[in-house]
Amino acid sequence: MANSVPERHERGSEIILSDRLSNLSDDLLRHILSFLPTKDAIATSLLSKRWMSLWIGLPILHFDDSSFRSSESFFQFVECALKFFPNFNHIQIFRLKGSGIKFGPRPDKIISWVKEVINKLNELQVDELELCFTSWSSIRLASSIFNCSTLKVLRLKDVKVDTLSSVNLPSLKVLHLESVMFLEFRCLVMLLAGCPLLEELKLSSFALYYYNQKTNGIYSLEHYLVSSNNPSSSFLVTLKKFCVDQFKGLGLRRYSDEHERSFRNPKKVLSHSQICTWERATIRILKLNGVKVTTPSFIHLPSLEVLHLSNVIFPNIQGVYNLLCGCPLLQDLSLKYCSAILIDGRSIVPIKEGSLRNLVSAHVYRYPFTLEERLKNLVLADVYRYPFTLRSLSNVTALRIDTIGFSSPLDIPKFYNLTHMEIRCCPGVSGTTLLECLRNCPKLETLKIDEFNSKEPSGNNVPQCVSSNLKEFHLGNYRGLHNEFELARFIMEEARVLKIISIRTNSKANSEQEIMLKRLSSCNISSANCRLLFNSIPKI
Template identity: 25%
Template sequence: MPVRVDSFKHQKLCEVQEASHVSEDKISNLPDCVLHHILSFLPTKDTVATSILSTRWKDLWTSVPNIDFDDSLLYSSEVNGGYPLEVNCFMNFVERVLLLRNCSADVKKFRLSCRVCFDASRIHAWISAAIKHKVQELDLCLFVEKPFTLPHCVFYGESLTSLKIEMNCVLELSTCISFPKLKTLYLALVTFPDDDSIQKLLSSCQVLQELSILDCEWMNLKSIMVSIPTLKSLTIDDLPFFGSEDELNGCEIKIDAASMLFFTYSGYLLNEICLLNLSSLINASIHVPSLYKGGKDIASRAVKLLRGLNHVKSMRISNGVIESLFLADNVLDHLPIFQKLTYLELSMEIERHIIQKLRDLLHFFPNLESFVFAEGFNPSVCFGEELILKRVPKCVLASLKSVSIHNFNGNYTELCSLKSLLKNALVLERLNIFCSKKPSRDVEKQKVVINQLQMSPRVSTSCVIMSF
């Protein structure tokens, strides 16, 4: 019996080894281009480690199209006391990889993230090496303690299609800027130096399709124009802000982009944004924190921003946007009618003081078809049906087909609101109720209220109520 067991184990071991050998041969026999594609998904340190597998793999890593250097693993080393040694090892590894790289192999993507180790001269050399290899996508995340200037060759990268710069200092630009192929530009945390240099940068991106400006400092700017005929997506994020309510940067940002499809803004409207020509716009997302009160200046800027979105088909807005529209008297007199808008989403919880303002705003969306309460109602809000039935918006009577409410708790406010909707929405086809999953929820209460809604009278005979 023991002999038979040992024989069986030996047979199985041979089968596993044979299968492993066959599998290894199959992978190793793949063409270089396929192996390069596979290795491009690995961190560079793991890609280099494949060189020990066999002679076939020894030099393969030297021509992999993607290179990714990230010193984030050094955080734990610093805590454990191995920080200086680890930093030197990281920098030596980067230089070894770049030195041994196949000179004839171009780089598709080069990512460099340095948050711990920062040697300006060596980082200059690393970035310049990537540019020499005709890099297409350059992704830099650099946290500096002293002023730092990027190599000038970055700003006339003839091969660059994507440039991402995340750097906590002034963005010093080269006098010569040329981006004939650049389609994606991402700037984060940088401080803009002056109007002329930023205008020159933007004017040099005449085939740009995607522009993102996140958490950058505008204090040195007074007025800039973003006029790029090919631009399809623009994201401006001015959060976070830690100043006082009176600190308005006041930079005028004019945007003229007839091909733009997507526009996203998050911030306190400290800068004045003028949307001049967005006739192709499909989707817009505007987020203004509801806790911020900026008076008539903010209200004016909110109106101006929304006025430029009058061609949009789908829009996502926060409570702060609605609040800011009502900070000044007669501010709604200056809003256009959004004839093309068919989808509206509220990104924050609905507060009591928002309800009346929201209903007034809905009169400017006569053709709205889908309405989404992404965060539902604030559970502490309490009011009755009498607040909702006054002056029903045209879209509720004529075009609204779908309403979705998330974080449903089953309280009296939600019940009254949805009952009112069912009584007035003439063409409503679907009411989607997504119950809250919070530990404090009352599941039985949710079920009871949903059952009450199912039994409530509705003016639309085709309306279906779905709960999730």
């Protein structure tokens, strides 16, 4: 940015301003303009004669109605810009985004633009196409959009797909479908089968059930695919990343208002045997949110490195065991609010030793399995009502945890590498147990406690991390109670290298906040460089 400021040169009494930006080549200027929205890029044509036509050669066209004050100005702008299409030689990226809520739907205009772009996809050698709308569900895409030899990335949102006669996307590697309505599931199968090089597939707010008016029945995507003559082995053989998010956006689209009740539950059946087969050797990233899965007895995902599951329903806890044991290279694991049906009264399944030996990051909330072995490669853990023992987490450098494991000092192992620890709540934990925990974290630099309801720490033996290493201390939901104040005072007086002590309160009364702050400010702070931050956090 500093290089673009004009330099001042003096020649006698004359001052000459040299514009470094204008000295750049046209290709380099176009590259800079490509990072701007098309509206802003075109605005640069007013700078000088040289800039008048630079935007025409941009490899990216990005139209977004959110930056316009009125619908009429947006429509006029896009119409004028598209008139320059014959002057374009190659468009790498074309994006068209419309809210439809702010201006009201104009499907006739939008459809004409989409058709014009689609008709020129191959001619302009478009690499990436993104059509994202909201509340414009009446926009239908012709089948020609799915026949483009150059397209590598396709993102669609809130559109309908007509019956497909053919699909040919030989170069497509990334496919994102959000709230996309296929009139027939057969068309979805055709689409996936027509992408031989597909590496990333993302489905959001996707209708995995559909209503057949002829038979008056409701069918799942799995039902159609299993009964289809096109087996899954014939497509998606190159898939590396697969994501399903049924909780994103406005929810599932419905094919019949008459059967609206059938679609109210967002947890729909996801086909495991066809789309997301559990024996994909190529998949490296798998993310599922708000779905119900079926897991076979044998799962083999030898390349999987990232597994994120949220609000996923398993048929039984054995499926959880099979999944975690079938990912030998797993490095990033996130399991949040998942559930499974019990088998023979068992609520917990022990994971086979060595199954998660490569795990680096773990975010696990309420999950029915246990793990006893020490995870030597684990550096980041965020666990709530966790299946891991503290011993298995003892190698981490960052830890966010509840207080179940701190019920006894005997349960706390040494955390030799831990530098950052967050504790959600300390109910019923004695001050002695908390100090014992800190003694077992000699390198701890940051300590955050969301809520402290326990007895204040006592004793003359100050933990090494508090006196020598602790740099930040954060205490949340502060109410000014005696035990909370004593904990804050203890940290301020004993932490010699402390830089920040942050206290957050939910109190809205200014008088209460002033009393709390005045009392905290009266404490002696042993660190000369420490700052006391007192923030009022409103209740949600």
